[in-house]
Amino acid sequence: MDIALAATMVRDSNNRVLLIGPEPHLVAALESAGFEVVTMDADADLYALVDRLCPHAILLGADSPSRDTLEHLATLNRRHPQPALLLQGVANPELSQQALALGISAYVTEGLSPAAIRSLIEVSIAHAQQVHGLRRELARKQKSLAERKQIDAAKRVLWKEHGMSEDAAYQALKNHAMHKRCSIAEAARRLLESKSE
Amino acid sequence: MKMVRVGYLPLTDALPLLYARQKGFDEQQGIHLNLVSMASWAQLRDALLTGQIDAAHCLPGIPLATQAGIYGAVPRLATAFTLNHSGNTITVRADLVDHTQPRPQLLSSAFSRRPPERPLTFASVFPVSKHNFEMRYWLHTQGIRTDDVQLQVLPPPSLAAALSAERIDGFCAGEPWGSVAQRLGAGQIMSHSRTLGLPATEKVLAVREEWLDSAEHCALLRCLHASCHELDTMRNRQRGAVLLADTLGLGIADIRPALFNEGVFASAGTGEHFLSFAGVNRPDRRHGVWLLVQMFNERGDDLRPAMDSPADIGQRTFRSDIYDAVLGTHN
Numbered sequence: 001m002d003i004a005l006a007a008t009m010v011r012d013s014n015n016r017v018l019l020i021g022p023e024p025h026l027v028a029a030l031e032s033a034g035f036e037v038v039t040m041d042a043d044a045d046l047y048a049l050v051d052r053l054c055p056h057a058i059l060l061g062a063d064s065p066s067r068d069t070l071e072h073l074a075t076l077n078r079r080h081p082q083p084a085l086l087l088q089g090v091a092n093p094e095l096s097q098q099a100l101a102l103g104i105s106a107y108v109t110e111g112l113s114p115a116a117i118r119s120l121i122e123v124s125i126a127h128a129q130q131v132h133g134l135r136r137e138l139a140r141k142q143k144s145l146a147e148r149k150q151i152d153a154a155k156r157v158l159w160k161e162h163g164m165s166e167d168a169a170y171q172a173l174k175n176h177a178m179h180k181r182c183s184i185a186e187a188a189r190r191l192l193e194s195k196s197e
Numbered sequence: 198m199k200m201v202r203v204g205y206l207p208l209t210d211a212l213p214l215l216y217a218r219q220k221g222f223d224e225q226q227g228i229h230l231n232l233v234s235m236a237s238w239a240q241l242r243d244a245l246l247t248g249q250i251d252a253a254h255c256l257p258g259i260p261l262a263t264q265a266g267i268y269g270a271v272p273r274l275a276t277a278f279t280l281n282h283s284g285n286t287i288t289v290r291a292d293l294v295d296h297t298q299p300r301p302q303l304l305s306s307a308f309s310r311r312p313p314e315r316p317l318t319f320a321s322v323f324p325v326s327k328h329n330f331e332m333r334y335w336l337h338t339q340g341i342r343t344d345d346v347q348l349q350v351l352p353p354p355s356l357a358a359a360l361s362a363e364r365i366d367g368f369c370a371g372e373p374w375g376s377v378a379q380r381l382g383a384g385q386i387m388s389h390s391r392t393l394g395l396p397a398t399e400k401v402l403a404v405r406e407e408w409l410d411s412a413e414h415c416a417l418l419r420c421l422h423a424s425c426h427e428l429d430t431m432r433n434r435q436r437g438a439v440l441l442a443d444t445l446g447l448g449i450a451d452i453r454p455a456l457f458n459e460g461v462f463a464s465a466g467t468g469e470h471f472l473s474f475a476g477v478n479r480p481d482r483r484h485g486v487w488l489l490v491q492m493f494n495e496r497g498d499d500l501r502p503a504m505d506s507p508a509d510i511g512q513r514t515f516r517s518d519i520y521d522a523v524l525g526t527h528n
Contacts, residue, residue: 043355045364047347047349062240062243063235063236063237063240064236064237065236065237065352065354065355066237066352067236067237067239067240068237068238068239068322068323068350068351068352069349069350069351069352070239071238071239071323071324071350072323072324072349072350075324075496083239083243085243085246085247086268086269086271087269088269088270097247100243100247100249101247101249105239105240105243
C-alpha cells in the first residue's frame with residue numbers, strides 16, 4: 001500500500017472514490033471537489049481491492065465489463081457501493097441516468113452524504129460533457145482540414161488542366177458550388193472524383 | 198420502417214437476433230433491428246430500464262428481479278419469448294483434471310490436494326443468473342460444500358485468463374466461453390446445462406412491461422420465432438456459426454461444438470440439440486418460479502418485504518398470454 005493511500009485510510013474522511021480506468025482529468029476535478037481518489041486498472045482484482053479500500057463510491061465507464069463484478073459485490077455486503085441508478089432516496093436517479101447516458105456508471109454507499117453523492121455525479125457529468133465537447137471539436141477540425149486539402153487538390157487540377165490562376169480556380173469552384181447548391185468542399189470532391197474515374 | 202433497438206451480450210445464444218437481422222426477417226415484419234452489443238449484464242439492464250434500448254437478449258433473472266422488487270422502485274420488465282434452452286458449461290482449471298479421462302468423482306480429491314493459499318474459487322456471470330445456481334448445484338454433486346468456496350462474478354471474456362492465472366478454479370458461463378478456455382488449454386469442460394438437468398430456460402427477450410402490447414414488440418416476436426425455427430436445421434446453423442464467429446471475433450472452432458453437439462456436447466443426446474432455439478419459445482412460468490425460489494433462498498431476509506409469492510411474480514414476468522396472442526398456443 002502506498003503512503004498516500006494509507007494516509008487516506010487513516011483520515012477516513014467518508015468520501016473515498018475508487019475510479020476504474022484511466023481518467024486523469026476526472027481525478028483532478030474530483031480532488032478539487034474534495035474527494036479522495038484512488039485509481040485502478042480495469043483488470044485489477046476488484047474483490048481484493050474493494051475489501052481492502054472500502055471505497056464510499058466507485059466510478060467507471062458504463063461499458064466497462066467489470067460492472068457485473070461490482071453488482072455481485074453490492075449483493076455480498078450492504079456496505080459495498082450499490083448501483084446509483086437503482087438507489088431511490090439515497091442517490092438521484094435522474095442525475096444517475098444523465099451520467100449513464102454520457103457513459104459513466106456510479107456505485108455509491110450510504111456512507112456518502114446525499115450532497116456528496118450529488119456533487120460526485122455532477123462533477124463526473126461535467127467532465128464527460130467536456131470530453132464529449134473536445135471530441136466534437138476535434139472531429140470538426142479534422143473534417144475542415146480534410147476539406148481544405150480537397151479544395152487545394154481541386155485547385156491544382158484546374159491550374160494544371162485549364163491554366164487557371166489560384167484565385168480563378170477558387171472562383172470557379174465557388175460558382176460551381178453555388179450553381180449546384182452544395183459546399184465548395186463538396187464541389188471540389190465531385191471534381192476530383194470525375195477526374196479519377 | 199420503425200427502428201427497434203435490441204441489446205445483446207456476445208454469446209452463442211444471441212444467435213436468433215443476429216440471424217434474424219442477416220436474413221432480413223425483421224424487415225419482412227416491418228421493423229428494422231438495430232442490434233447493440235453490450236459489455237455487461239448491468240449495462241444491458243440499465244439500458245433497458247432507462248429506455249436506451251427497447252428489448253434485450255437477457256438473463257431471465259433480470260426481469261424477475263424487477264418484478265420481485267429486488268432492484269427497488271424501477272420500471273418493471275417482462276418477457277413473452279424464450280430465446281433458447283440450455284447453453285452453459287462448467288469448466289474447470291485444466292491442470293486439476295486428468296485429461297485422458299476426466300472423471301468428475303476424482304475432482305474433489307484433486308481440489309483437496311491443492312495448496313491452501315486461497316479458498317477454492319469459482320466464477321459465474323451475474324448475481325441473479327441461473328449460472329450461479331448451476332455452479333452451486335454442480336459443486337454439490339462433487340461433494341463440495343458451497344460454504345467452503347468463494348463464489349465470484351467475472352466477465353466471461355476474461356474467464357480463460359483467470360483460469361490460467363489461477364485466480365479461479367472453475368466457472369459456469371454461456372458458450373462459447375467454455376470452448377474458448379478449453380481451446381486455449383486453460384480449462385476442461387466437465388459438465389453442461391443438459392447433463393445438470395436444471396430447468397432449461399436460458400435467455401429470454403426482455404422488454405419494459407408497457408412495451409409488451411406495442412406493434413413493434415409483436416413484429417419482433419414473429420421475426421424471432423421465424424429465426425429460431427430456421428436455426429433448427431444443420432444447414433442454417435452452419436450459416437449461423439459463421440455469422441457468430443464474425444460478430445464475436447472468434448474462430449469457427451470455438452463456436453461449432455455447442456451448435457453441433459460436438460466433443461463434450463455429444464452427450465446431449467441424439468436428436469436433441471445441446472442448445473435449442475426452436476420448440477422452446479413459449480415462456481415456461483415453472484422455470485421462472487424455480488429461478489425465483491433459488492434467488493429467494495440465496496438472499497434470505499433481504500426479500501421478506503416482497504410479499505408476493507413466486508407464482509404471482511412468475512406469472513407477471515413470463516407472459517405466455519402475449520406469446521399466445523401473437524404466435525398461437527403452440528411452440
